[in-house]
Amino acid sequence: MKIEESKNSGFILVDCLSCGNLYEIADFRNDQFANVVSNILEQDRTCPACEMRKALDESAEEDRKKKERTAQNLPELVKKSGIPVNYSHDRNTGELFAKPPVYFTAQWFWLNRHSHLLLSGETGCGKSTSACFVAAKLLLEEKKIRYTSLRRLLADWRSAKTSDQSYAAEKMLSDLFGQDIVIIDEVIGKARVSSSGEELLFEILESVNCGSCHARIWLLGNFYSGSIEDTFSDPAPVRRRLQENFICAFADKKTQKIERLTVWQE
Ligand SMILES: [Zn+2]
Structure with a gap:
């Protein structure tokens, strides 16, 4: 030394x-x-x-x-998050998508991943696969992701509400709101949402609005003008909350572009 x-x-x-x-x-x-x-x-x-x-x-x-x-x-994390196999795996190889199946839509999700999103578009514009592709990338960053269809979420909500366990419905919501990203697919369907469905959707929008929801909410569906009115018996507050908190857009398959959308307009 x-x-x-x-x-x-x-x-x-x-x-x-x-x-x-x-x-x-x-x-x-x-x-x-x-x-x-x-x-x-x-x-x-x-x-x-x-x-x-x-x-x-x-x-x-x-x-x-x-x-x-x-x-x-x-692969295990993807499965646990509820992302369907056909939205995360190449049909031919059976492997997780290495590249997004629809590039322009995936790019939009990636660029706006820190926001609450509403994406409309017809089948084939890559809403679900792109949201799930970006979600899988975020799983690698240890983000907590949940994917569900609205129908599935409503079924879970109804069974939580009728469960014998105390506060099951509250627990379900706080678990949902504690995620980093919650993808709710097929928000606009053919049938009108039941009153309990309206209650749940409004609860989610309201929690986003007041900031008690940690998760970024991504709503996917084939929205059309008037779909909010058709879905909700009281559409005005829903429209307002979407307008104030969400980036709303339309994925145009023909032009391969994402256009801003004003779903809240009457
Ligand atoms: Zn030294």
């Missing part, structure tokens, strides 16, 4: 075993345990700069391992 005097009294300089630079430590030479300290230093002398680099390297390595584990678990 190389030892030099320091300008600062009570300190000495020793050489780092990693980089060889001198660094300052308290002068131990007259201590009671000088021998012990000296023995330790013979084996382990790391300057603050090397210590920091080591710590950073270790955390980068830890990050890399964690990412690798998540990537290995991705």
Whole structure:
């Protein structure tokens, strides 16, 4: 071990075993345990700069391992999030989509992933596959994702409300709102939503509106002008909440463009 005097009294300089630079430590030479300290230093002398680099390297390595584990678990995570197999896997290869099946729609979801979204469009414009593709990418970043159709969500809601468990419905909602992204597909169907369905949808929109919903809500469906009126017996507050909190858009299959949509207009 190389030892030099320091300008600062009570300190000495020793050489780092990693980089060889001198660094300052308290002068131990007259201590009671000088021998012990000296023995330790013979084996382990790391300057603050090397210590920091080591710590950073270790955390980068830890990050890399964690990412690798998540990537290995991705198929399982996709399944657990409720994303259907046909919205996340290539039909021919059976593998998870490596590229989005419909690029322009996936790009829109990715760019707007931090917002509440409403995307309309006819079948084949890639609403569901694109939302699920982006969701799978976000699963890799350890985001919590839930995919459900409105019909499925309503069924869960009804069974929670009639369950013997106390607060089952509240628990269901707080679990939903605690996700990072909730994709609700097939929001606009042929049939009018039941009154309990209206209640649930409004509860979600209201929680978004007042900020108690942590999750970003992505609503997908083939919305048409008047669909809010057809779906809700009291459409005005629904329209207002969509207008104030959601980016609403239409995926145009013909032009391959996403156009802003004003679903709230009468
Ligand atoms: Zn060093």
